Amino acid sequence: MKTLTVSVVTPDGPVLEDAYEMVSCKAESGELGILPGHIPMVAPLTISAVRLKHEGGSERIAVSGGFLEVRPDKVTILAQSAEKPSEIDIDRARRAKERAEQRMANKQSDIDFRRAELALKRAINRLDVKNNNF
């Protein structure tokens, strides 16, 4: 089976680099599945989980925005943060979720509201990836 190299890079350093059979992720325009030999492409990602399939199963990574660069044999994900399930601090994510919900409940300005909304999305995404909720 052909594979493609996937590397996930954040400002704090590379998170992962390995060979996989398929990458599926959620771009701004919808779900994307990438197999080896894909044409070169760039697409922005939403706050979501990226699924990486290899022979024995699949892995999940929680990404917060960023984008995806595809070459025929290589996929690079550049995100402001990306975490494997084992790296997610579940208590912190839960606290962040509560905080964001509170802020959204007593909304003051539009900017704060938007920021809280994004924070909430990130927190929910982390929790989902950690708990394998898909």
Added chain:
Amino acid sequence: MASLRDIKGRINSTKKTKQITKAMEMVSASKLNKAEQNARSFVPYSEKIQEVVASIASGGGNASHPMLEAREVKRTGYLVITSDRGLAGAYNSSVLRKVYQQIRQHHTSAEEYSLITMGRIGRDFFRKRNMPVDKDITGIADQPDFADIKDIASETVQLFTEGEIDQLFIYYNHYVSAITQEVTEKKALPLTNLNPEGKAGTSSYEYEPSEEEILEVLLPQYAESLIYGALLDGKASEHAARMTAMKSATDNADDLIGDLSLSYNRARQAAITQEITEIVGGAAALE
């Protein structure tokens, strides 16, 4: 001549200071190590994002974005990276002097520029001179995470996109080696020289959904990464500067202790000689 007791006291206090500077030197050395590592692990991200931005900017041709275009400059933003604490030699003062000179040269009124400072020393410097510090962040960790500065970075980029400022310069100390740091001025916005080597994009990409929308996401992220990169570079310089400053303080303390010990011994010798002379003189008087 100072008394023996005075000299002894000075030797002791210098020795204690030396212990402190020595400890600070070692702490900075280990922090420098980590800061260097951080800067290194950031390189893949910045290279990749630059590559993609450059290939979009040079490849498409019809892609345009406000962040890519130079416009008439009414107001200039200066992002100044300093440390929170002193005792780092010329680290802060050289950056601040450079920014101060630039502002004096190019601007006549406070309306024409706006300052964004990272670090307490920079903020205090400009506040004291009644210069407009629009945003500031202090208490940045020695090993900053991207998340720590994301807010100020994106707010700064927003200032540009909303037209508050028309260009942005970053001032920081570039880390050359453990003993050399260079004050660097970097034009961060607008992003006009994305493709300095003039090399064409390595591959033509398919854009999903469209070039404009990608640039919308990508360019702010790129600008933020420039700021973060400068901060990491600055942090490495800070630790290096502090290490060098503390090393020379320790060396100075050694010299001082040497000089003081010499005069201490001389004074002791003089006292003994005097005593002997007095005894001999006394004995001679008795004969």
